Amino acid sequence: MNWEQLAATQPTVVKMLTNSLKKNRLAHAYLFEGGRGTGKQQTAVQLARAFFCRHSSEGEPCGECGDCRRILSGNHPDVHTIRPDGQTIKVDQIRHLKKEFSFRGMESKKKVYLVSEAEKMSASAANSILKFLEEPDGEALAVLMTSQYHRILKTIVSRSQVLSFAPLSPDRLVRQMVKEEVPEVQARVAAQLTSDIEEAKTLCSDNWIAQARTKVIQLTDEVFKRPRYAFLMLQDGWLGFFKEKNEIQTGLDLLMIWYRDVIRTQLDQQDELVFFDQEERLRDEALKTSQTKLGHNLTAILNAKRRLEANTSPQLVMEQLLLRLQEG
Ligand SMILES: [Zn+2]
Structure with missing residues (x-):
């Protein structure tokens, strides 16, 4: 150097x-x-x-x-x-x-x-x-x-x-991680959660980020297509995976990233997508959801994060968040 x-x-x-x-x-x-x-x-x-x-x-x-x-x-x-x-x-x-x-x-x-x-x-x-x-x-x-x-x-x-x-900028972080053989789908998510490369690599090790990504993709899919099942998914899949307080916060961060990706899709900024392998689903959601509604979703997630910080029970916070996300 x-x-x-x-x-x-x-x-x-x-x-x-x-x-x-x-x-x-x-x-x-x-x-x-x-x-x-x-x-x-x-x-x-x-x-x-x-x-x-x-x-x-x-x-x-x-x-x-x-x-x-x-x-x-x-x-x-x-x-x-x-x-x-x-x-x-x-x-x-x-x-x-x-x-x-x-x-x-x-x-x-x-x-x-x-x-x-x-x-x-x-x-x-x-x-x-x-x-x-x-x-x-x-x-x-x-x-x-x-x-x-x-x-x-x-x-x-x-x-x-x-x-x-x-x-490090998220872009540089992703490039560095990919060079070190972290799959890009995971690297892009991790780079949104931290700018510290060691921390980002830890997140991607033992598949944690990969699983967390899947949870987010599943939950948003249920919310979008089968709202009544979303609560089942919450019980079975979500709360059992995002257990500790910091994990629950990360889960909410990932949800936020998802809805930002929907907004990016509406704005034709596909090259900036974090869930870039989900382009088809994002496009579907982008077509059928208004920008105002997406804005409300982001606000609802921010509120959930705040309430969690104030020690409201995670179950309650998540249930109420789901109701907000499902509102038309
Ligand atoms: Zn010299």
């Missing part, structure tokens, strides 16, 4: 970093925050290469020298990756690093620390690493990474430059 490739997904972050590199004004500590799959790790490795490479031009590392190659393969002696040991990053892990350096002497003054899941740093570990950065006789750079910015200690935030990685 070079800066240009990284800039395709994270233009703002790349611009800030390359500007600082060109002016030779890197911060001592960066905090990269953003969802999983947004390129934090790749950007950190690229930054480490730019920091060490002696043949870089305009902030772009050469990619061929010993430093560049060893960093990419993960065995550069002065680039250290720190990951949680169990649930936390402990101060001992940092102390261990310090000791290692004092044994090796000062063969190089430059050091880089890449800290994954930085929200798991204990306060003492955080202090220890930040102190590292303030040592006068070295040049050190720390890149802390997190997908849970709200859990990062304030002392860390105040002493580092925070760079926010933009969430």
Whole structure:
């Protein structure tokens, strides 16, 4: 990866970093925050290469020298990756690093620390690493990474430059997942529910999304064609599948996506469909349902989501939602 490739997904972050590199004004500590799959790790490795490479031009590392190659393969002696040991990053892990350096002497003054899941740093570990950065006789750079910015200690935030990685667009997320062999019918749905690629892949694993999709297709079909059976489907198929509160909410999100797809079909925006393999059914429903009615359906689903959030019983919420969806 070079800066240009990284800039395709994270233009703002790349611009800030390359500007600082060109002016030779890197911060001592960066905090990269953003969802999983947004390129934090790749950007950190690229930054480490730019920091060490002696043949870089305009902030772009050469990619061929010993430093560049060893960093990419993960065995550069002065680039250290720190990951949680169990649930936390402990101060001992940092102390261990310090000791290692004092044994090796000062063969190089430059050091880089890449800290994954930085929200798991204990306060003492955080202090220890930040102190590292303030040592006068070295040049050190720390890149802390997190997908849970709200859990990062304030002392860390105040002493580092925070760079926010933009969430992946649904399109990009789908492309990435399809590349990793997730079926596109599932990827498109998952990409509507999260912008975090790991979470999206988890949703698609063990067929959960595939089954959830089928439930939505069945329920909307019953509502549309055989309203009286919809309640049976609710009892037998729906409530037994979407059990936990967050699952029920997801079920409602999927229903909403379905009715948005019906609206997209009315507007001739077929290339944006999420349930793109259901085009025929969507067209049928689009022809026989007014736009006003579809708008009411979306409102009814939003209300159901709100009531669920306020702890109304899921059964009651869903039954009343079905009645609303069936109203002419
Ligand atoms: Zn190089």
